[in-house]
Amino acid sequence: MKSWKDQLKDLKRVLGKAAIEEKRNEKLDKVSFEPPRSWLAYDRTTSDDDPKKCSGSTAISHDESSHRRCVPTVDTSTGLNPIDQSITPSVIGTSAKKSHEPSRTTATSVFTPRIDGTGTLNMPEGTHVGRGLQHPDHLGGKAVPMVVRVGVDFGTAFTKVAIRAGYDLIYVDWSAITCDESPTGRFVMPGLVVRVLEGDYCWQRSSESDIHANLKLPLIDMASSGECPVATLAYLALVIRYARAYLYQHPDVGRKLVARSLRWELNIGCPTQPHEDLNVVQFFKRVSRTAWRLAAEANLQESNIISAWRMDQPDSSLEAEPGVVPEFVAQIAGYLGSHQVSEGLHALIDIGAATIDVATFNVVIHNNLDTIPRIPIFFSAVFPLGTHYLNQNRHTLLGVEPTWDDTAPIEPADCFSNRNGISQSEVVAADSDFLSGVSSRIDGVINATRTNTRGDPRSSAWREGLPIFVTGGGASCDLYRRAIEMAHQDLRRRLSSSSRFRFVELNPLGTNIPVSASDSSARMTVAIGLTSDADSIARVVPHRDIKPITYGKKERVDHTELYGD
Template identity: 30%
Template sequence: MPASAQIVAAVKPKAEPAVPVTFRSIRPSALTRQCQYVEAPDWVEAGRQLSLGEERTGQPPIDVFIGIDFGTSYTKAAVGLMDAIFPVRWDGANSADDQLTLPTEYSVLEGGRAVLGQHPRVTRESVLVNLKHPFLMPAVSRRSICEAAVFLALVIRYVRSWTYKEHGDLLRHKRLNWMLNLGMPSNGLEDDQQKIAYLRLVHLAWHLSLQDQVPGRLDSDTSQVLDWMTNRPESLADEPGLIPEFLAQVAGYVQSSQRTDGLHCLVDVGGGSLDVVTFSVIHREGEDKFAIWAPEVKPLGVHMLLQNRLVGADTQDASAVDPISCALEAEAFARQASLKPDTVLARDGLFGQEVEKLVRAVVAKTKTKRYKLSPAWANGLRVFMSGGGGSLAEYRGPVDGGVGRVAHRVNMLDIPRHNKVAEHLFPPGSYHRISVACGLAQDPFNFGTLTLAKDIEDDPALGAVHVRPRLDRDDLYAK
């Protein structure tokens, strides 16, 4: 090598390692939420039952809808009852300041019983975390389904008991038709394998919620567990609903004065995933009709943002980070993890490029292949940002850039509150975090009809649309 080339090689800065593409479990060296644990009050015990007191015959049943947003970091729930939607408060399980979100974790006590949260008398190994991570992968093991089902069973029991506590005067001695809706990623229904995993999860969780106590460990190969995974409980009035989360998030928007028919984009920044979807909505023949044009879900959520910041850090640095309660602002995170602020900012720059690349790819695919004739390309594409990380600058800037490079005009919108949710039930500015759960707490029939992306062919050269089975153009396109 010539001397000049050696000098250039010596001073050329080393390229930063790429952003990770698979999860590495970040498990802090110590439990950080044991002080928030709440010993279940007496009223929580009632959640084992399907009704509050002995049912009286001759009275019409009351429909109760449970909506659960099962998240990587936090889980949220809401109850639909009496033509109103009530976000669930977790004061009977957790003493954190934010009472509308529950950390997605549970403890296994010495006798084998499971309880929500980090029990003060258990070790780090007895607290199960990262329950949602396996569901972000193409295949989900039965063991992962069992662990997540234990958590959801505890959530379902709590929601029933909370409903009795809040509305006992109305529900006592009544027959209740329980219905359960669980949120899925925007591409969840496109993949039969993923759909089956979620159905097994929710079936098993409901069965477990009716037991005398929820066991912390399940043998995934026992005949009873396998039977519960594959058979819907008769105690549910209908088959559990698996609803794409974006439908639940925009449920308030579609019945608001802000609504405009046509093409939209939603970017959901969750703990584990970044869910980007373009969809259209129109109103025809008395119902809303949705079409999914381009759904993409990648492991670029907040946990991956933190994991990316730790690339190159030693094990001791990583063990100081709790992906649920850690500081997200770059400089504060650097102090917490004993890293240089410039290092964290450099990693954030690489991460932002990946976020922008994903958003740009989804919007470009929609514009060039899927829905070429949308008026949104000239008038401006309406974009929603939601999720726990939706307000972070590390996402908002790349999202705005990714959309703007393709659509040129971007109309960023806040998610309006569903009109069945009273404004006093949540703090100002927090609705976007519970919008999925609130939207899920209703009859799935209210969402209208949905055409999946796999059932819509790419636009041909002239912009006509072909659908399997073929639908009329007006069923998908706004006039």
């Protein structure tokens, strides 16, 4: 039998453990969020209004322009997401107040980018040289090899392409097709492709009924079925063909390729959250390699596209399997390779024409310089609240003829009011619900990371400043900046006045690489990152593989155990 001293020690130890557990439970009681199943393994829900029932691209005619199929609605006060309701951060305790009043936001239509002069889309002469894998004046013989890596930022609204040929980096200029020579428009290609009556696909518009849009988002739904995305394959084949032709004809870089044997690699971006599903990644790879093969064909006829899809043969003209890289990882590739990089919690907000993407993640740098960084993803979500829908919301609520250009910067409220003869207060009122909706989505993802054990509740970033990247074509828009500031203020109210966002300016190049186009790197961030070796950027740890964080406390050692009686 133990002595009374030993029994007293045991009692103290038990009481001490109980007190520690009680304190721990008190803190964890604040963490009430259990992430939806789809956050742990990508699993889309299906309902009568699920966009999944409209798989494939969307063909638009004059009669359908005002009554488009599969039109989901957006209520920015409730957080419903027509792209994927299962990943909506409002479920995770967003600070947005629920309102029983009718939403002032408009219905979200099937996405089709608006650009000025779309009737002038054409197929420029000389594009056919892009069918070949070597420069048309290639000397042949035993030429010195050169690795050429094509990075395709396949966006919901626009596609951007960068090519790294040896030490040279160029941005593909699409103005020969779009006739848009503006600084913001020339390096983006609208996500549109035309199907002529004979079944061929091209960019030469003959009638509006032939236009196919909404080429990217349906791929995520089609991954499980293996359905052939005909219009998307045709579009990407045209993109690849034109990009190669542009490289060959580039005034500075093209001449260097004549005496070189080109070795091709291809990387394509994928939304962060769907990238956690292996089926989606494999589907994107299949789409990429099929489009690469089709780029060599003289005609992109529907029957040939379906046949190539069914064959699904590896392409020997590529040095490796196409890389499918999470878009946010490609965006921060330059940051990860720079002296600016720091370990710990980060956030990224990508504002595009169709969607905004919000993600929180850790950066883990290994002591071994030969080991690539590790990126555990805490939470990520995609919302149909891009600049296109901001413009649509304004024009619809204020009864203004829709005449905006999705490649142009968003007009400030005062400029919009002056141009349309509307008071500025009306424009601000029309924007108010949209502004609150964007802010609540951002706040939801960040607050989940702060409060949930599958996030990083005790990161020093909550005290010292959360490093945050704001990217995309809408990053300079005042409304989105105000939405981010609202989320910032919500964070400060929850924690302390010292808590803050620490905005990080991205240098997409990372190093001093010669660039053949100027003042466009901000919009080309993803495409530039995709010209890096896909296997050397970072190793992504999906959200489903992150275990809940548990915080222990060192057991207190009794004084008598250390020093005796």
